[in-house]
Amino acid sequence: MVTADHVFQALRSVQDPDLRRDIVSLNFVKEMRIDGGRVAFAIELTTPACPVKELMQEEARKAVASLPGVSAVEIRMTSQVRRTTPQAPGGLLPPTIKNVVPVASGKGGVGKSTVSANLALALAKRGARVGLMDADVYGPSIPTMLGITEPPQVDEHNRITPVEQDGVKVVSMGFFMRPDEAVVWRGPMLHKTVQQFLGGVLWGELDYLLVDLPPGTGDVQLSLCQSIPITGAVIVSTPQDVALNVAQKAITMFKKLNAPVLGIVENMSYYVCPHCHTRDDIFGSGGARKIAERLELPFLGEIPLVRQVREASDAGRPVVLTDPESPAAKAFMDVAERIAAQVSIRGMQAEAPVKVTF
Amino acid sequence: MPGIVMPSEIGRANEHDIKITWQDGRESVYPARELRLKCPCAGCVDEFTGAVRVISSSVPDDVRPAAINLIGRYAISILWSDGHATGIYSFEYLRTLDSQHRTAGQ
Numbered sequence: 445m446v447t448a449d450h451v452f453q454a455l456r457s458v459q460d461p462d463l464r465r466d467i468v469s470l471n472f473v474k475e476m477r478i479d480g481g482r483v484a485f486a487i488e489l490t491t492p493a494c495p496v497k498e499l500m501q502e503e504a505r506k507a508v509a510s511l512p513g514v515s516a517v518e519i520r521m522t523s524q525v526r527r528t529t530p531q532a533p534g535g536l537l538p539p540t541i542k543n544v545v546p547v548a549s550g551k552g553g554v555g556k557s558t559v560s561a562n563l564a565l566a567l568a569k570r571g572a573r574v575g576l577m578d579a580d581v582y583g584p585s586i587p588t589m590l591g592i593t594e595p596p597q598v599d600e601h602n603r604i605t606p607v608e609q610d611g612v613k614v615v616s617m618g619f620f621m622r623p624d625e626a627v628v629w630r631g632p633m634l635h636k637t638v639q640q641f642l643g644g645v646l647w648g649e650l651d652y653l654l655v656d657l658p659p660g661t662g663d664v665q666l667s668l669c670q671s672i673p674i675t676g677a678v679i680v681s682t683p684q685d686v687a688l689n690v691a692q693k694a695i696t697m698f699k700k701l702n703a704p705v706l707g708i709v710e711n712m713s714y715y716v717c718p719h720c721h722t723r724d725d726i727f728g729s730g731g732a733r734k735i736a737e738r739l740e741l742p743f744l745g746e747i748p749l750v751r752q753v754r755e756a757s758d759a760g761r762p763v764v765l766t767d768p769e770s771p772a773a774k775a776f777m778d779v780a781e782r783i784a785a786q787v788s789i790r791g792m793q794a795e796a797p798v799k800v801t802f
Numbered sequence: 803m804p805g806i807v808m809p810s811e812i813g814r815a816n817e818h819d820i821k822i823t824w825q826d827g828r829e830s831v832y833p834a835r836e837l838r839l840k841c842p843c844a845g846c847v848d849e850f851t852g853a854v855r856v857i858s859s860s861v862p863d864d865v866r867p868a869a870i871n872l873i874g875r876y877a878i879s880i881l882w883s884d885g886h887a888t889g890i891y892s893f894e895y896l897r898t899l900d901s902q903h904r905t906a907g908q
């Protein structure tokens with residue numbers, strides 16, 4: 445006779461490799477139903493973009509199937525993304541947003557927007573509720589990359605309804621200016637825009653809000669980190685020393701603002717010749733991984749330099765959508781899953797909120 | 803994140819003064835006027851030379867905080883009863899001020 449106790453005991457052998465605990469003590473096992481020899485339950489992970497979802501499901505199945513008396517095992521995989529942003533009373537961040545992940549670089553031209561757009565789509569494809577805030581007010585490129593031509597709706601209270609494209613809710617400065625216009629602003633205007641994009645947008649329920657930051661360590665970065673407690677930043681760099689040096693400055697800035705860094709992504713990592721398939725490390729190789737190791741930050745992955753990535757972005761249909769089986773798209777999916785895993789790890793480390801009693 | 807000690811609670815020590823309880827258990831009391839005069843904003847401290855520009859006699863004797871807001875994960879801003887509100891007091895800065903206060907008091 446199989447009992448729930450037996451099943452739970454068996455499932456204690458299944459570990460979440462990112463959170464480094466077994467799925468029973470993590471309280472992931474839900475909806476246990478036992479009917480004779482038939483066992484059914486759900487495993488609720490902390491992200492739909494779990495990199496080891498299938499592996500854990502298989503391990504759980506094996507563990508339970510090996511129990512005497514079990515004839516069938518049915519496992520439903522679900523997810524509930526945890527909140528990492530402590531809710532400050534009266535804070536600017538809508539309570540419906542669970543995690544805010546800025547994508548930053550330091551140096552410009554390293555492909556930050558391309559990476560942001562593909563990561564947002566990758567997370568959405570995995571079933572997460574995703575928002576993408578294009579905070580690059582000087583050079584907003586997200587609308588072009590995602591092929592958005594319709595402007596968002598703004599209601600009488602000046603609240604913006606984000607444009608939804610392929611499962612990603614998008615807000616961009618590009619929506620509010622003509623392509624031939626330029627934003628020529630000083631800091632206070634940038635600050636107001638960042639605040640408007642956070643608090644004045646009807647984001648709805650979001651598991652992850654990605655923020656495509658402009659390059660550098662200036663007003664927009666500062667405003668974002670002052671306005672809300674971010675979950676953690678993702679740093680994008682090419683393998684070049686010149687880019688990595690500036691990336692380190694961005695990391696230093698986040699440290700100074702006590703904002704966590706989730707890890708480093710190496711973009712334009714290498715080039716594979718489409719004719720002879722030889723790999724060429726145009727900008728050098730492994731630089732970002734070394735920096736990540738030195739700074740004791742997670743290395744989130746390498747994105748190859750491929751014509752197709754650029755063409756797809758320019759055409760408004762990023763590679764994650766148009767050619768999901770390509771090496772570049774797979775690289776983006778891997779990076780997105782590693783980011784989701786890092787967010788989950790942060791979500792498990794219960795962070796005591798600062799209590800203000802005034 | 804290692805390196806900086808975070809507060810667990812920020813409140814009043816009395817009608818005027820601010821009290822911070824830190825996550826490592828330390829308790830710090832910041833006399834209101836002293837903290838107002840230590841405002842780190844660009845109007846109160848010259849950004850290039852570090853010279854203090856706030857004039858002590860222009861700050862009322864009974865100045866007190868009217869409101870405190872959290873700034874991201876690293877600081878607070880204080881709205882003072884004299885209307886001044888531009889200072890961002892980082893937790894690191896507040897911790898240093900407290901250490902200086904303790905050393906001076908010994």
